Amino acid sequence: MLGRWVGTKRKPGEHGPEVTKKFIDLCFADYKPSLDWPGVSFGWMQKWMGRNLQRAVNELKAEQQRAERNEGVDNTWF
Template structure:
């Protein structure tokens, strides 16, 4: 039996383990070093669960916003000699403005989709 990974399922179905595996893979790919969690993996798991949700409890922002936030933060972060990498916990504390940007983008996308719902595109 093969294990299901974040690569084989839609982001909407990601769980905390998928997000951690994604963070580790992207961190290694982008920064070339191993991922280090904020305080501990237990802390990081709790933060990701609060953001994206768990089997028992929906998250504050959901998996799609959480992934887009992570991607944007990883792209914006500029490593330094003293801080060559970044963690999810650090992102949530020091890059909260990115969450606000992503949240506004998602709301605008939803409003566009709502406006276009029911429009017949066959004649365009």
Template sequence: MGTPICNWRRIEVDNWSEITFLHYLEDRHEEIYGLPYARRGNTASEYQQIGKLIEHYGTEIVKEFIDECFEVYRPSADYPGVNLYFMCTYMGYCLQRVIIRDKIRRGEDGRILILGDMDYK
């Protein structure tokens, strides 16, 4: 099942790397959409994009963001799948939802209060 760093099912999310995340994207995309994951650009650019997300938000938030994107994305004839570039470019609202849920879990409210009764659970 691949090298240890690639086997995301056996690694705690806190220990995921860019490589682990890319394998997660590939495996989950195949499971959800029945299609191979299609990168935009080369592997190095995907690693770089994942690395920036990890550096800024941490592995837990990045995984939740990807999962949220997979959950809300609806394939179409023109766009039967989704990739990290699409997630970051067009699905930033998913990252915002994840960040809000994380703040609520940690007992922070601050600016979230201005959002009123929106349900982010």
């Protein structure tokens, strides 16, 4: 599953490592463990917390846009 998302040496993945890491981080931040379900797997995250994928993609795009916008800013002025 992770190979399909992240990619392998021979084949690129659907989302890449940055989006996958952000997705997993968002899922762990949202998940509240219980006695019946003390942990989660990546398959469970994909099925039940898929809404976090769009959040991860949007947050990474916003970070990239912010970095591009601030690329030519002179920090000595601030």
